[in-house]
Amino acid sequence: MTDDLKKIIRDQAYELGFDAVGFAAAHADPKDAQALSKFLSLGLQGDMAWLNNTDARRGDPKALMPKAKTVIVLGANYGPHEDPMQAAVLSTRGTVSVYARGRDYHDVLKKKSKRLGRWLADTHGCGIKVFVDTAPVMEKPLAQRGGIGWQGKHTNMVSRTFGSWLFLAEVFTTLDLSPDNPEPDHCGKCDRCRKACPTEALPEPYRIDPRRCVSYLTIEHKGEIAPDLMARMGNRIYGCDDCLAVCPWNKFGRPSEEQAFWPRPELTAPRLSELADLDDAGFRELFSGSPIKRTGRNRFVRNVLIAIGNSGDKALLAAAQKLLDDPSPLVAGAAKWASGRLSDA
Ligand code: B12
Numbered sequence: 001m002t003d004d005l006k007k008i009i010r011d012q013a014y015e016l017g018f019d020a021v022g023f024a025a026a027h028a029d030p031k032d033a034q035a036l037s038k039f040l041s042l043g044l045q046g047d048m049a050w051l052n053n054t055d056a057r058r059g060d061p062k063a064l065m066p067k068a069k070t071v072i073v074l075g076a077n078y079g080p081h082e083d084p085m086q087a088a089v090l091s092t093r094g095t096v097s098v099y100a101r102g103r104d105y106h107d108v109l110k111k112k113s114k115r116l117g118r119w120l121a122d123t124h125g126c127g128i129k130v131f132v133d134t135a136p137v138m139e140k141p142l143a144q145r146g147g148i149g150w151q152g153k154h155t156n157m158v159s160r161t162f163g164s165w166l167f168l169a170e171v172f173t174t175l176d177l178s179p180d181n182p183e184p185d186h187c188g189k190c191d192r193c194r195k196a197c198p199t200e201a202l203p204e205p206y207r208i209d210p211r212r213c214v215s216y217l218t219i220e221h222k223g224e225i226a227p228d229l230m231a232r233m234g235n236r237i238y239g240c241d242d243c244l245a246v247c248p249w250n251k252f253g254r255p256s257e258e259q260a261f262w263p264r265p266e267l268t269a270p271r272l273s274e275l276a277d278l279d280d281a282g283f284r285e286l287f288s289g290s291p292i293k294r295t296g297r298n299r300f301v302r303n304v305l306i307a308i309g310n311s312g313d314k315a316l317l318a319a320a321q322k323l324l325d326d327p328s329p330l331v332a333g334a335a336k337w338a339s340g341r342l343s344d345a
């Protein structure tokens with residue numbers, strides 16, 4: 001009976017556009033809570049105080065829904081249609097990570113997960129709760145327990161079918177469904193992701209130091225960035241895909257069929273000089289519906305200035321100098337760094 005029901009749920013999830021579906025028991029695994037406490041005790045969360053404030057709940061799915069018995073773990077393929085690193089060699093352009101080139105995945109997956117949850121509640125009279133990314137849920141270990149992939153040495157979840165390009169979401173339910181088998185680790189001797197990292201943010205296999213990660217620095221970190229890290233960031237202006245892009249399991253993946261994740265043409269290799277010119281209103285207009293709106297104009301222009309500083313192209317010096325007196329100290333500081341670096345180039 002439970003297997004029949006699981007098949008019906010799986011089919012419904014596929015119909016709604018999910019690409020991977022698994023079932024995990026809604027109980028805490030002490031290993032996850034311990035790994036999280038260790039992570040926090042080392043201060044690795046940096047500016048992400050929300051990880052600290054929610055740690056008691058994050059380690060245990062029941063803390064979010066005491067009556068939950070099963071977590072339906074869901075994956076959505078956002079595999080790129082083009083080489084994700086193609087803009088990395090274009091010095092006057094920026095590289096936006098694949099996940100942020102289309103529409104905000106939170107909005108897209110929330111809608112689909114809610115539809116799945118509502119259908120389940122209506123057809124089976126159960127309780128449900130839906131989560132995507134921002135709730136205090138340890139999504140990757142749950143997805144691994146639900147069998148849709150394993151946490152690779154870059155710490156993200158890798159799928160044998162979709163490589164490193166899966167977004168995660170969950171529907172918690174009071175239905176008691178048999179858990180799937182956890183996916184074993186298939187990294188083997190491979191170490192490509194760690195070698196590819198531009199800032200050495202993966203000091204050991206399966207460990208990340210977010211404070212060095214370009215994704216953290218460009219999206220989460222609110223202040224100035226240390227000069228040695230800025231110099232290593234290249235032209236990555238929002239997020240980073242280097243460790244994901246080199247994963248050999250990507251060869252089994254395929255481009256996403258979800259049009260909402262397809263890149264907006266202007267974000268595939270945007271011109272740094274145009275982005276540096278954005279004011280608040282221009283930023284909000286350009287990035288409405290995009291995850292990029294999250295950083296606000298100042299942090300984003302800081303990132304663009306770092307890329308300008310790293311471009312080695314003196315034609316961009318004027319764009320940096322124009323921002324030396326910007327009212328935002330963050331922007332003015334990055335403009336000073338970029339101008340100095342280009343003048344020396
Ligand atoms: C905080 C966060 C970040 C932080 C920290 C990253 C991190 N690895 O934790 C920053 C800002 C850096 C980040 C970056 C990115 N993120 Co993020 N992020 C999250 C978030 C909100 C929480 C993750 C978390 O709990 N971290 C805390 C630590 C403790 O967890 P951990 O690193 O997984 O630690 C585990 C392992 O290290 C292991 N471990 C620890 N010690 C040891 C020792 C040994 C020996 C072993 C074997 C294991 C082990 O156990 C820990 C617990 O399981 C999740 C969403 C969610 N709610 O889960 C999304 C999430 C992980 N991010 C996601 C994405 C897409 C990204 C980026 C690719 C975005 C981009 N292109 O820029 C990058 C990838 C960077 C990277 N290599 O991880 C996706 C990943 C999807 C997937 N397939 O896994 C998620 C799941 C969001 C989603 N719903 O889709 N992210």
Ligand code: SF4
Pocket residue numbers: 154196197198199200201202208212213214215239240241242243244
């Ligand atoms: S996202 Fe980029 S900076 Fe962060 S760990 Fe991966 S390769 Fe390193």
Ligand code: SF4
Pocket residue numbers: 152153154158186187188190191192193194243246247248249
């Ligand atoms: S690049 Fe290699 S080590 Fe890293 S996650 Fe992929 S298979 Fe694992």
